[in-house]
Amino acid sequence: MARRADVLEFAVLGMLADGPLHGYELRKRLTAVLGTFRALSFGSLYPALRRLQERGLIENVDTTPALGSAAPPLAAKRARVVYALTPAGRESFGEWVAQPGPEAWEDEGFAAHLAFFAKTEARVRLRILEGRRSRLEERMQSMRDAIRLGRERMDTYTLQLQQHGLDGTEREVAWLTELIHLEQSGANEELPTADQLIGVE
Numbered sequence: 198m199a200r201r202a203d204v205l206e207f208a209v210l211g212m213l214a215d216g217p218l219h220g221y222e223l224r225k226r227l228t229a230v231l232g233t234f235r236a237l238s239f240g241s242l243y244p245a246l247r248r249l250q251e252r253g254l255i256e257n258v259d260t261t262p263a264l265g266s267a268a269p270p271l272a273a274k275r276a277r278v279v280y281a282l283t284p285a286g287r288e289s290f291g292e293w294v295a296q297p298g299p300e301a302w303e304d305e306g307f308a309a310h311l312a313f314f315a316k317t318e319a320r321v322r323l324r325i326l327e328g329r330r331s332r333l334e335e336r337m338q339s340m341r342d343a344i345r346l347g348r349e350r351m352d353t354y355t356l357q358l359q360q361h362g363l364d365g366t367e368r369e370v371a372w373l374t375e376l377i378h379l380e381q382s383g384a385n386e387e388l389p390t391a392d393q394l395i396g397v398e
Contacts, residue, residue, distance in 0.1 A: 204309045205245045210254060210282060210290035211313040217258050217281035220246065230312040246280060254286035297324035302332045323380045330373040337366045 205227075212218060212226050224242050249255045259279040282290070294317050300306045307329050314322050340363045348356065 202241075202245060202248075204305045205241060206249055206254075207290065207293045208309045208312065209242075209245055209249060210286050211294070211309075211316065213255060213280060213282045214287065214290055214316065217279050219277040219279045221277060223280065231308055249286065252285075253283055254289055255280050256283050257281075295321055297321045297328065299328065299332075301325045302328040319380060323377065326373055326377050326380065330370055330377065333366055333370050333373070337363065337370060340366060 208227055208231060209223065212223055218226070220242065227242070246255065250257075257278050258281040260277065294310070294313055301310045302325065307325070310317070310325055317325075340359065344351075344356070344359050344363065347359075351359070
């Protein structure tokens with residue numbers, strides 16, 4: 198399973214694939230795409246940026262200077278560093294986005310891959326969607342078994358919580374099935390946009 202840090206690093210590379218960004222804008226865009234799946238703070242973003250720089254995958258291309266002392270106190274801001282992909286970073290992102298393996302089927306790995314489906318080959322998208330659906334179908338069966346076997350021992354609230362989780366998983370399986378059918382029919386232009394994707398539970 199991919200580590201959380203790995204998923205964030207590759208998401209950063211994916212965002213920078215469209216062009217240089219400063220840290221604040223990068224965090225805003227990552228939060229818009231991945232925020233439903235994970236909390237993203239500067240405390241996790243900037244260490245990831247440092248690691249990527251140390252490995253030569255991104256570089257600083259510009260720094261927007263802080264406002265001078267003559268500016269009103271509320272307008273004073275820190276200098277903003279602008280980050281860009283290096284050729285090695287672009288190659289690394291290309292390799293990651295082409296991987297349809299099991300790490301792409303787990304919750305966070307899937308969210309990150311889904312965010313960059315527009316940069317992913319159709320055959321890889323289909324494999325990831327099918328793998329994710331298979332993983333959720335296994336999870337769904339386990340949840341049904343747990344509810345069935347534990348129904349007599351569960352209080353009403355625990356039972357409702359279990360059922361709520363099952364309902365959400367069933368909805369995602371149905372949604373994945375729809376996306377798979379669209380991919381198989383070649384109707385890729387009908388796939389949801391990134392803004393629509395973040396509404397998935």
